[in-house]
Every structure is written in C-alpha cells, then in structure tokens.
Amino acid sequence: MSDLPDEAQLTAASLNFASCHLCLKLVHVDQHFCTRCGSTMHLRKTRSIERTLALLFTACVVYIPANILPIMITDQLGQPIESTIIGGVVLLINMDSIAIAAVIFFASVMIPVSKLAMMFYLCWSVHMGPPATVRQRTVLYRITEFIGKWSMIDVFVVAILVALINLSNLLVIRPGAAAVAFAGVVIISMLAAESFDPRLMWDQRENNNE
C-alpha cells in the first residue's frame, strides 16, 4: 500500500488533465477529443446524476409489468398455464427445488431490486453521504456495475426453454411479455450504472476538506 497520505496525492482534475473513459489517456482539459483514441472527452461524465436518476426511475416503471405479466406460458396438452417471475419461484419451492428457487429468486428479484436501491443511495450520497464512507461507496458502485448483466439469467432461461421444449400438442413453452419488460429493466439499469460517475463522490470529499 501507499506510504503517502491521501492528501499528498494529486487527482488528474487538479492538474487540469481529464482521463479518457475509453483508453485511459490523460488529456489536457482544453481538448474536446482524446488525442489517442478520438473519443469525446469529459472531465466528469456529463450530467451524471440527472441521467442516472432518470434511467433508474424508468427501470422502476418497467419493473412493474415485468412482475405482473406472465414471463412464460406452458401449453400442456393444449392447456395454457401462465407463470410470472414470482409464480415460478413459488412453483419451484413447491417442487422442493429450493436451491434453484433461490438462484432464480436471487437473480430476478433480489439483484434487480437491490441494484436499483443501491444506485438510488449512491446518487443521494454524492452530496449528502458521510465523507468517511466514500471508499465503501466506491466499492458498492463497482459491485452494482459488476452484477448488472447477471440479472439477464432469467431472460436466457426463458429463451432456452422456449427453444428446447417444443413437443407438438404435448408440451410447448411460449415466451410471455414480461420477458421483454425484464430484459428492458436489466438494460436500463446497466445504462444507469454506466452513466454514474463515482469520481463525483471523491470530488465532494475534497471540496469538504478545503
């Protein structure tokens, strides 16, 4: 670990350098495009918190149909049975597949909900959060960023079952509208995580120190 105290170290912004989000090149803040890869340069992500919050609210709205509508329709001997995400978890518990029910519950209920909650907390904490926890909050942000795409498991399970189980008349599985909504929630919350800029939390702490 570093032997220098944090205060002795310099941020790129304090030296008038902006870091390219794509190739990590340090470019002077006057430049509009990265001199190495040509990406548009920003000292911090543009309107980061507003964009993140807008996407988070959208994700919350889309999450409602994702839970109400059926995600999968099973046609057994011509009898259609519609199942929702929660319904599928309950069914698995009734069938004593506790482990797999836990995986599905985790991937399609716990992760999306806690991810949205964590992102709301991070947005709030940029200006209001305790400065002492900034490192923990950065770790929290990296966790939300990492787990984002793992919520797609449920959509892929539907896609696989639809492709695999197609025994004409006897047993057919069809996709339900909630699959599209759920894929939407995952993509929108991934975009929300991408538009959040964790450096704002550190900037805030430095401003408080001065």
Next chain:
Amino acid sequence: MHITSRNKVHQPSVCLACPSCDLMFNVAELKDGETASCSRCGHFLTKYRADQFERVLAFASSALILLILACSYPFMSFKASGLESMMTLPQTASNLWNYGMPFLSFLVGAFIIFVPALIICLILLLVVALVSGRSYHWLRPVARLIYTLQTWSMAEVFFIGVLVSLVKIGHMATVVMGVSFWAYAAFSLFFTLTVSGLDRAQCWNRIEALSQQ
C-alpha cells in the same frame, strides 16, 4: 503491488488516473506480471505482461473455433413420452422471433452470439497487428469498438442460464447435451480469458507506440 509516485505525475504519457476516484499514478515501472491498483479506492488500474498479446492471440483463436463449433452442432435435446425436440444455439434467438418477439430475439442473439463473435474477430485482427508490430490506420477504430462493445457480451451469463434451465427441467424428462453445449461452455471460459487478458491501458499504449514509429 501498489505503485504510487508523486514525482513523475507531470508526465501524462506514463500516468493513469484511477477511473473510480481520479487519483494519478505512474505506471511506467511495472515489471512482468505485476498489477497496479489504486491505493486510495482499490480499483484495478493495469497489469503488465511481456507476452500479453501472444496470450490473447492464443485465447482468442481458441474461442473463435469453439464458437464456430457451438453454432454448428446440436445444443441440447429433450425427450418425454416418446417425443423428442432438439435445439441449436441460434434457435435460442430465432424461436423467440417465431413467437412474435423480434426485439427480444434480437437482444438474445446479440448478447450470446453476435456481440461475442464480433469482439473475438476484432480482437484477433487487433492482436495480430500488435504482435507483428505494424501500425495500421484502422487500429484505433477497431480498439474503440472492442472496448465499447465489451459491456454487452453475456456469454458467461448465458451459460449459467443454461445450467439453471437444466436443473429446472431435469426432473421432467431426459435432457441430452450435445457437442455445442460443451463447446459453448469452453467458449465462455476462453472468451472471458481473452477479454480480461487484453489490458486496456497496455493495449492503447502499444497502439500509440506503434503509430509513433
């Protein structure tokens, strides 16, 4: 190993700013196999390997061959009451289209086949150029596309989805795994190795060095 240095901070060519907290680090003195992470927030910065591009070339070629195998053989088959149904990997996407869900079909196809395939082909192109030590005008756009697309490849997520579906339907009927299943399992492993092996800072430093020769 953590590297921090205040002295050389004014030479931006050998410096990186932590993407999470913007602290500047000099990463010029990394030795083979050493990793630099941010001393303030712990974020991974870069890893230097002398043979990094050769390794990526090997991983990416294996991944491409495995993906071609995975797309051309049966993935799984399902037997119940004397009836059998079989699926291939592209059918995961195309069947959704047949059920009137073009948007979802497009997303699934992109996340599990097209984006990973495109990334692998672009990485092969880039790494062959970097290993041979020649600079081409298309290196920058190719590398930009690779790093932009990376978030949107979900090969490993799909594979966990396959395992979950296996457990879900395992008790209902006999499920037989085909060549494609094993090929895709290996593909998702090699794909992850390829993408994590191509270090962002080292790759761009190499592109920049080649263009300045």
